[in-house]
Amino acid sequence: MQEPGDNSPPQAPGPDDAGEFLNNPIHITPMLEFLRCPDDPLSIVQSRLSLAGNFVERKEISAQSITIQETYESEKAGELWEKVRTLPSGLSDSLTLPNGIRGCGSTRELFDSIGTLLRHHVPLAEKDFPLVAYWSMATWFLDFLPSLPPLVVTGPARAAARLLRTLVALCRRPWALADLNSATLLNLPLALKPTLLICKPQLNRRLAALLDASNQPGYLACAGKNFQELYCAKCIYIGEHCRQALMPDGIHIHVEGKSRRVLLPLPTESVIQEFQGKLLFYRFVWRELVATSKFRVPESQFGPEVAGIAQVLGAALVSEPDLQRGVMELLRERDEQFRVDRATSLDGVVLRALLFYCHQENQQKVFVRDIAAAALGICREEGQSLHISSEIAGHVLKNLGLYTRRLGSAGKGFDLDKSIKVRAHRLAYDYDVLPTEPSCGYCHHFQVSQTEDLMQEV
Numbered sequence: 001m002q003e004p005g006d007n008s009p010p011q012a013p014g015p016d017d018a019g020e021f022l023n024n025p026i027h028i029t030p031m032l033e034f035l036r037c038p039d040d041p042l043s044i045v046q047s048r049l050s051l052a053g054n055f056v057e058r059k060e061i062s063a064q065s066i067t068i069q070e071t072y073e074s075e076k077a078g079e080l081w082e083k084v085r086t087l088p089s090g091l092s093d094s095l096t097l098p099n100g101i102r103g104c105g106s107t108r109e110l111f112d113s114i115g116t117l118l119r120h121h122v123p124l125a126e127k128d129f130p131l132v133a134y135w136s137m138a139t140w141f142l143d144f145l146p147s148l149p150p151l152v153v154t155g156p157a158r159a160a161a162r163l164l165r166t167l168v169a170l171c172r173r174p175w176a177l178a179d180l181n182s183a184t185l186l187n188l189p190l191a192l193k194p195t196l197l198i199c200k201p202q203l204n205r206r207l208a209a210l211l212d213a214s215n216q217p218g219y220l221a222c223a224g225k226n227f228q229e230l231y232c233a234k235c236i237y238i239g240e241h242c243r244q245a246l247m248p249d250g251i252h253i254h255v256e257g258k259s260r261r262v263l264l265p266l267p268t269e270s271v272i273q274e275f276q277g278k279l280l281f282y283r284f285v286w287r288e289l290v291a292t293s294k295f296r297v298p299e300s301q302f303g304p305e306v307a308g309i310a311q312v313l314g315a316a317l318v319s320e321p322d323l324q325r326g327v328m329e330l331l332r333e334r335d336e337q338f339r340v341d342r343a344t345s346l347d348g349v350v351l352r353a354l355l356f357y358c359h360q361e362n363q364q365k366v367f368v369r370d371i372a373a374a375a376l377g378i379c380r381e382e383g384q385s386l387h388i389s390s391e392i393a394g395h396v397l398k399n400l401g402l403y404t405r406r407l408g409s410a411g412k413g414f415d416l417d418k419s420i421k422v423r424a425h426r427l428a429y430d431y432d433v434l435p436t437e438p439s440c441g442y443c444h445h446f447q448v449s450q451t452e453d454l455m456q457e458v
Helices: 019-023 079-085 089-094 107-121 128-144 157-167 182-187 205-213 269-291 304-315 321-343 346-358 368-381 390-399 418-430 441-449 453-457
Strands: 031-037 040-051 066-070 151-154 174-178 195-199 220-223 226-229 233-237 251-254 365-367 412-415
Touching (some): 031 269, 040 079, 040 089, 107 321, 128 233, 128 251, 128 269, 157 174, 157 195, 157 233, 368 390
Antiparallel strands (some): 040 066, 220 226
16 A cells, blocks of 8 residues: 655654664554444454654553544545445455454564464464564565465365465455456455455466466556456465476475364454454554665575565564564575575586586687586486487576587587686575585685676676
């Protein structure tokens, strides 16, 4: 939503100086939100949330100090409000919205209560409970985040259904959808920035590509005669087994068939509204600081994929530096898996084969067929079943920006000059396939100094 605000939003501090803004009075601007009418749960009203006073200390704000008034203020020139008013009855009735606002205590208390709710209702591995809590809180700030990866779920259908139905209590504007297809996705009112809880065990590549494009703002797709932005939050159940190639940028979790804990029945409507009201309170109090969060995750510690995930999840916990650091520790194991997957991918294996020839003394040139043969040998040694022909290897090299040329009548390949070696090592560094022990000066440069001055020479 586009909310009224002043021209000088507060600047969010980094983890080391969080106390500075927790204790200082600060101006919190009003916020427009869609709520359920407490007296008529099927009615949706547009409300204006504001504080009775202009300047307060955030830690002293209570639910009683926030005023909620029904309003008809312009919401993107009335377009968004009009979309809500004209929703089909099925979508309107099933859209979960808060019916009020409730105090949530500290950020740590809210985070812990979300973890407790998940433990009561969902059979997950212990390490995944906090990860789902981070993600569900981030859905309340989708409009302030540069992206939000989907939560991708595998495991038994019954256990996955428990997770999806529990997330109704924890996510912003959730819709539970079965058998989603491309046409349905494009006709949903995504301008609402909802959270889609999708059960789609047979996910095809076209729908996967559209869902992948919806991970960040700015991408438009044609819906009938109009175009709309796809950006929204998503939790997707893709079936019993993981097909990670379809959703490579998602946060993958696995629900368990049997739980060691006695699980409670699914959350009641009163529990759902309790958490919806608490998370609405949290959004109202912290949204401006999330929007200007200075929380950063260095890519020197994580690969770019996991660094991006950690950064958006940590930004939603702007008032808790310990929780921000916690998300980095939580994702460290996943970062290692990303690195392994990248190194054993087709691109990674072809790069390792090219690097082998770069490290051969007195090797002046290499043919694509030799790179393909070396890559195939690597696959066989590691028990992989990748098929790598000369044609496939040539396409991989071209897609990586390594362009071959004809080396006489013997075929295509490379002159192994300085330019090719530098680019090969730069790519090998990016794909985490450099040898553990440096085999040449280029290896040493990228492993130790981690600068790009060699690239400037090319």
